[in-house]
Amino acid sequence: MHATPPRKRLSRRLSTAVAVLAATAGVLATAGPASAHHSRTVDVQLLSFNDFHGNLEPPQGSSGTVTELQPDGSKKAIPAGGVEYLANSLRTARKGHPYSVTAAAGDLIGASPLMSGLFHDEPSIEAMNKLGLDVTSVGNHEFDEGRAELTRMQKGGCHPTDGCFEKGKKFRGADFPYLAANVTDEKTGKPILKPYTVWKRNGVKIGFIGVTLKGTPDVVTAEGVKGLKFGDEVETINKYAAELDRQGVKSIVALIHEGGLPASGAYNYNCDTPGAGAGISGPIVDIAKKVTPKVDALVTGHTHAAYTCTIPDPSGAPRTVTSAASFGRLYTDTTLTYDRRTKDIVRTAVKSPRTGNHVVDRNQPKAPDMTALVDRWRKLAAPVADRPVGYISADINGRGAEGYEKPLGDLIADAQLEALAPADKGGAQIAFMNPGGIRSDLAYKASGSEGDGVVTYGESFTVQPFTNMMATSDLSGAQLISLLQQQVSGANEAQPIVLQISKGLTYTLDLTKKGAARIDVSSVKLDGAAIDPAKTYRVAANAFLAGGGDGFPAFKDGKNKRIGASDLDVFNAYLTAHSSKSTPLAPPKADRITVVK
Structure with a gap:
C-alpha cells in the first residue's frame, strides 16, 4: 500500500x-x-x-x-x-x-x-x-x-x-x-x-x-x-x-x-x-x-x-x-x-x-469480487486439480532457479527419458527439455488443504501446462553436437537458451568464449563415453522443440520420428512411480552441465 x-x-x-x-x-x-x-x-x-x-x-x-x-x-x-x-x-x-x-x-x-x-x-x-x-x-x-x-x-x-x-x-x-x-x-x-x-x-x-x-x-x-x-x-x-x-x-x-x-x-x-x-x-x-x-x-x-x-x-x-x-x-x-x-x-x-x-x-x-471469482473456478477445477500425483522432500526449483541447469529441468528430462526409452516407446537415449517450458517450481509447502510435500495434478500442470506430445527421432553425433552449440550461437548467441538434459549426458559450457565455441566438444559425453559424430542417437523432446522451436533447427533434421505420450502425462507418471509419502523425491543435484565463467 x-x-x-x-x-x-x-x-x-x-x-x-x-x-x-x-x-x-x-x-x-x-x-x-x-x-x-x-x-x-x-x-x-x-x-x-x-x-x-x-x-x-x-x-x-x-x-x-x-x-x-x-x-x-x-x-x-x-x-x-x-x-x-x-x-x-x-x-x-x-x-x-x-x-x-x-x-x-x-x-x-x-x-x-x-x-x-x-x-x-x-x-x-x-x-x-x-x-x-x-x-x-x-x-x-x-x-x-x-x-x-x-x-x-x-x-x-x-x-x-x-x-x-x-x-x-x-x-x-x-x-x-x-x-x-x-x-x-x-x-x-x-x-x-x-x-x-x-x-x-x-x-x-x-x-x-x-x-x-x-x-x-x-x-x-x-x-x-x-x-x-x-x-x-x-x-x-x-x-x-x-x-x-x-x-x-x-x-x-x-x-x-x-x-x-x-x-x-x-x-x-x-x-x-x-x-x-x-x-x-x-x-x-x-x-x-x-x-x-x-x-x-x-x-x-x-x-x-x-x-x-x-x-x-x-x-x-x-x-x-x-x-x-x-x-x-x-x-x-x-x-x-x-x-x-x-x-x-x-x-x-x-x-x-x-x-x-x-x-x-x-x-x-x-x-x-476476485475472491469470489477464484473460489468459484477453484471449486469447478477441484476434482481434477486436487488429485495427488507424487511427493517431494523439499522445493524443486524450476522457473525460479538460478543458473542454467535447473533441478526441476533435470527431473523433467529424466521423466521423458524413462518414458520413451523402451524400444516400443521410441528407444530414447537422451532427452532434452526447453527451460521456457518449465513454468513454475514444485513447492514443498502446502498450498491449501494438501499436506506438505504432496504434489497435486494442479501443481504438475502449472509446471507443464502446454501438454505437448513427446517425440523421439534419430540424430547423428555431429547433429547432436550442433544442437548443443545452437544453445549459445545463431538465434541464441545474445541470450543463450540452455536445454535441460537427462541423466547420462554431460558437457562443459565455457562462458569465457564466444558463440558455438562455448560448448567444449571434447567434454560432451553420454554415460562417460565421448559422443561419436558418425553414430546415431535416439533423442527425445517435446513437439515444440522437435519442430525447431526456441532457435534449435537441428531438431528438425531428426529422422525416424515417433510420437509418444504428452509431456504432462510423462511427468505425472514419473512422479507417481518414483515417490510415495514415505519415500518422497529429493531435488536433483543439477550437476550435469559444468559451467566455466
Missing part, C-alpha cells in the same frame, strides 16, 4: 515550464494527482503490467516472490502476486486520479496454471474485465491455441469442443481491446485484430499501439501461428504512430510484447544509474532507440523482468521503458502529463516516490 504524496510547488512549476518549451515533444512526467480540469496540463495515470499468464492464485515457490534491493546492498525476497491482491493494488492506486488508464503488454493468458488453463483461460479474461483493464497488446502465448481461440477470447462464445463450462453462462469475451498491429493475415495482409485504440476522457486523448515480438513463430507451435505473418515491431509502431498523428492523436503509448534484461534482478534497481539505457540489455533497447519520437512511453514484457528505464528516442530525448516482471507480482505506475493545447505529453525528469514498479504484496486486503 503506497499513499500518493501531494505535488510540490517546484514540481508544478517545472512541469509547466517544460510544457511550454516542449510543445511538440512527447515526454514522461512525474507521478502525482491529476491537475484540475481547467488547467493547461492534466496528469494521466498509466498503470501497467505484463505476462500475467493466468496466475489467478498466488504463484508457488520462488515464482511467487520478487527481489527487493535493500539500502545496505543486500536483497530481500517478498511474497507477491495473486489476482485478489493485484485488483486491490490497482484500485487503491487509482484513488485520487480521475484520469487513470490501465494497460498490459501481452501474455495475459497461455502457459497458465490449471485453474485458468483447464477452462481455456476464460477465468483470467473474466478477472481482467473485473479489475478494469482498458487495453492490452497480444503476446506470443495468446497464440498457444491459435488464431480462432484468440478471436474467441476477444469476442466471447463457448469453446468449440468443450462447450460452456458453467450451466446457463456464456463466456462474454474481453471487455478491453486486444491489439495486434504487427500480426497480419498471410492472404489479406490486414491485422487480425485492431492495431490501435484511442483512450478518451474529458477531451484527453491517448493512443495505444499494440505489437508482439516479430519472433513469435519461433516460440509458438507452428499450428498456433498458421496462416499468420508477424511484422517488425519498429516499422509497425512507426506506421501506426504516423496514422494516429494524422488523426490528431499526439499522445501515444506503445504496448510491446518484447523486453530486455536489466543488470539486476531486483524490481527496484535503478537501471539508469550507469547512464541512459546502460543498465539494461536485450531486444527492447534497440527497439526503443528506433521507435519514433511520436511515441511517448513504451510498456514492454516477454522477458519477465522488472525495470523502469530511460532510453533515448531517435531525437535523443529521454523516454521511459517499463516492465512489471510477471504473474501479477508487480504493477507499474507512470504519470503522463498531457498538454491540452498541444495534445501531447510533456517530458520531465522530475520523479515522485510513486514513479516506477510497485509490489503486489500479500499483506493488503483481498478484493472480495
Whole structure:
C-alpha cells in the first residue's frame, strides 16, 4: 500500500515550464494527482503490467516472490502476486486520479496454471474485465491455441469442443481491446485484430499501439501461428504512430510484447544509474532507440523482468521503458502529463516516490469480487486439480532457479527419458527439455488443504501446462553436437537458451568464449563415453522443440520420428512411480552441465 504524496510547488512549476518549451515533444512526467480540469496540463495515470499468464492464485515457490534491493546492498525476497491482491493494488492506486488508464503488454493468458488453463483461460479474461483493464497488446502465448481461440477470447462464445463450462453462462469475451498491429493475415495482409485504440476522457486523448515480438513463430507451435505473418515491431509502431498523428492523436503509448534484461534482478534497481539505457540489455533497447519520437512511453514484457528505464528516442530525448516482471507480482505506475493545447505529453525528469514498479504484496486486503471469482473456478477445477500425483522432500526449483541447469529441468528430462526409452516407446537415449517450458517450481509447502510435500495434478500442470506430445527421432553425433552449440550461437548467441538434459549426458559450457565455441566438444559425453559424430542417437523432446522451436533447427533434421505420450502425462507418471509419502523425491543435484565463467 503506497499513499500518493501531494505535488510540490517546484514540481508544478517545472512541469509547466517544460510544457511550454516542449510543445511538440512527447515526454514522461512525474507521478502525482491529476491537475484540475481547467488547467493547461492534466496528469494521466498509466498503470501497467505484463505476462500475467493466468496466475489467478498466488504463484508457488520462488515464482511467487520478487527481489527487493535493500539500502545496505543486500536483497530481500517478498511474497507477491495473486489476482485478489493485484485488483486491490490497482484500485487503491487509482484513488485520487480521475484520469487513470490501465494497460498490459501481452501474455495475459497461455502457459497458465490449471485453474485458468483447464477452462481455456476464460477465468483470467473474466478477472481482467473485473479489475478494469482498458487495453492490452497480444503476446506470443495468446497464440498457444491459435488464431480462432484468440478471436474467441476477444469476442466471447463457448469453446468449440468443450462447450460452456458453467450451466446457463456464456463466456462474454474481453471487455478491453486486444491489439495486434504487427500480426497480419498471410492472404489479406490486414491485422487480425485492431492495431490501435484511442483512450478518451474529458477531451484527453491517448493512443495505444499494440505489437508482439516479430519472433513469435519461433516460440509458438507452428499450428498456433498458421496462416499468420508477424511484422517488425519498429516499422509497425512507426506506421501506426504516423496514422494516429494524422488523426490528431499526439499522445501515444506503445504496448510491446518484447523486453530486455536489466543488470539486476531486483524490481527496484535503478537501471539508469550507469547512464541512459546502460543498465539494461536485450531486444527492447534497440527497439526503443528506433521507435519514433511520436511515441511517448513504451510498456514492454516477454522477458519477465522488472525495470523502469530511460532510453533515448531517435531525437535523443529521454523516454521511459517499463516492465512489471510477471504473474501479477508487480504493477507499474507512470504519470503522463498531457498538454491540452498541444495534445501531447510533456517530458520531465522530475520523479515522485510513486514513479516506477510497485509490489503486489500479500499483506493488503483481498478484493472480495476476485475472491469470489477464484473460489468459484477453484471449486469447478477441484476434482481434477486436487488429485495427488507424487511427493517431494523439499522445493524443486524450476522457473525460479538460478543458473542454467535447473533441478526441476533435470527431473523433467529424466521423466521423458524413462518414458520413451523402451524400444516400443521410441528407444530414447537422451532427452532434452526447453527451460521456457518449465513454468513454475514444485513447492514443498502446502498450498491449501494438501499436506506438505504432496504434489497435486494442479501443481504438475502449472509446471507443464502446454501438454505437448513427446517425440523421439534419430540424430547423428555431429547433429547432436550442433544442437548443443545452437544453445549459445545463431538465434541464441545474445541470450543463450540452455536445454535441460537427462541423466547420462554431460558437457562443459565455457562462458569465457564466444558463440558455438562455448560448448567444449571434447567434454560432451553420454554415460562417460565421448559422443561419436558418425553414430546415431535416439533423442527425445517435446513437439515444440522437435519442430525447431526456441532457435534449435537441428531438431528438425531428426529422422525416424515417433510420437509418444504428452509431456504432462510423462511427468505425472514419473512422479507417481518414483515417490510415495514415505519415500518422497529429493531435488536433483543439477550437476550435469559444468559451467566455466
